[in-house]
Amino acid sequence: MTTESEFDLDGRAWGPVPGRGRIRVSPEDFRVREDLGHCPDGEGEHLWLWVEKRERNTVDVASDLARAAGVHPRQVSFAGLKDRNAVTEQYFSLHLPGSSDPDWRAWELEGVRIHRAERASRKIRRGRLKGNRFELRIRELDADRDALTERLERVRAGGVPNGFGQQRFGGNNLARARALFAGQLRRSPSKSKKGFYLSAARSLIFNQVLARRIAEGSWNRLLPGDVAMLDGTHSFFVADPDDTEQQRRCEAMDLHPTGPLVGLGEVPVTGEVLALETEVAEGEADLVEGLKRFRLEHQRRALRMRVLDLEWGFTGPDTLELRFGLGQGSYATSVLREILDLID
Incomplete structure (x- = not known):
C-alpha cells in the first residue's frame, strides 16, 4: 500500500532535468487565467463576476x-x-x-478584486471549462541554458505526462479517504470534503499507473489493449496499435493513451494494459473497493497532456519566465516537474 507522501510520479518522462529553480517566491510569480470557452450572454438571472484573487482559496472567496x-x-x-x-x-x-445587481463595486473583500460583472442566462458549472493560461516566473535558476532550451522545445513538441499535481492530495485528503472507507472518521464529512477525499483516492491510482507507463516508456504511445482519447475531449475508443493511422495520430498528439479513474462499470482496456492496471489496483484494494462502494463510475483520463503555446524567456542571469495553456483538469506543476527540480 502506498503512503500519502509517496503519491508523486518517480521518473521524468524526458530523462533527468537540466537544473533547478525556485517557484512562488511571491504570489505574482504564479499567475493563472481561466478560460471557460464561452462568455456570459448578457441577460438572465445569473450575475457573472470576473474576479482576481491573491493568496485566497477559491471556496473561501x-x-x-x-x-x-x-x-x-x-x-x-x-x-x-x-x-x-x-x-x-x-x-x-x-x-x-x-x-437587481448588487453594488459589487462597493464590496471590500480581502485579496479580491472584481473587474467586471455581466448577466447570463445560466450559472457556471463545476468542471465546465476549456482550460487555463499560466504565466510563471522561476527564480534562482541554476541550469545550463542550452540544455534547458532543448528540454523546453521537447516539452512543446511532445507534451508531458498528465499526472495529478500535489494539490490534489493536500490537506491529508488521501489519509482521510482511507479513514472514510474504513469507517474511522469521527464525523461524516461535508459533500465537498468527501468529493476531495474520493478524488485523491482516484488520483493516486491513476498516478501509479502513469508512473508504470513512464518507467516502461509507453506513456505517450498506444499499447495492445489500450483505450485512446481524442485530444481536448473526454471521448475515447478502443485503440488498435497495429493501425498505422492511429499511431501517426498518437505521435501527432491528436490521440493519447489513457489511464483509469477507478469506479463501477466495465473496464474497457484489455491485454497487457488491463494486466498492468489490475496489478496496480490490487495494490490499493482498499481504495478501489471504497470508490466502488461510493458508487463512482469508471472513467478514463489521458496519460499525456499537450502544453499549448509554450513560450519562454530568460530575464536576468537567474530567472526563467514561462507562458503556456493547459486543458481542463491538467496541472502546471506537472509541466514544471519535466523541466526543472523545484526548490521548496
Whole structure:
C-alpha cells in the first residue's frame, strides 16, 4: 500500500532535468487565467463576476461573495479550484432570480478584486471549462541554458505526462479517504470534503499507473489493449496499435493513451494494459473497493497532456519566465516537474 507522501510520479518522462529553480517566491510569480470557452450572454438571472484573487482559496472567496451579496452559498458557482499561493483570475456566478445587481463595486473583500460583472442566462458549472493560461516566473535558476532550451522545445513538441499535481492530495485528503472507507472518521464529512477525499483516492491510482507507463516508456504511445482519447475531449475508443493511422495520430498528439479513474462499470482496456492496471489496483484494494462502494463510475483520463503555446524567456542571469495553456483538469506543476527540480 502506498503512503500519502509517496503519491508523486518517480521518473521524468524526458530523462533527468537540466537544473533547478525556485517557484512562488511571491504570489505574482504564479499567475493563472481561466478560460471557460464561452462568455456570459448578457441577460438572465445569473450575475457573472470576473474576479482576481491573491493568496485566497477559491471556496473561501465564494463564501465571501455570498455574504457580500446576501445570498446562500449554494447560489454562488465557479468552474474550478485555483491555486491559493498565486494570483488568479476566474468567473464566479451569483444566482439572483428577480433581483437587481448588487453594488459589487462597493464590496471590500480581502485579496479580491472584481473587474467586471455581466448577466447570463445560466450559472457556471463545476468542471465546465476549456482550460487555463499560466504565466510563471522561476527564480534562482541554476541550469545550463542550452540544455534547458532543448528540454523546453521537447516539452512543446511532445507534451508531458498528465499526472495529478500535489494539490490534489493536500490537506491529508488521501489519509482521510482511507479513514472514510474504513469507517474511522469521527464525523461524516461535508459533500465537498468527501468529493476531495474520493478524488485523491482516484488520483493516486491513476498516478501509479502513469508512473508504470513512464518507467516502461509507453506513456505517450498506444499499447495492445489500450483505450485512446481524442485530444481536448473526454471521448475515447478502443485503440488498435497495429493501425498505422492511429499511431501517426498518437505521435501527432491528436490521440493519447489513457489511464483509469477507478469506479463501477466495465473496464474497457484489455491485454497487457488491463494486466498492468489490475496489478496496480490490487495494490490499493482498499481504495478501489471504497470508490466502488461510493458508487463512482469508471472513467478514463489521458496519460499525456499537450502544453499549448509554450513560450519562454530568460530575464536576468537567474530567472526563467514561462507562458503556456493547459486543458481542463491538467496541472502546471506537472509541466514544471519535466523541466526543472523545484526548490521548496
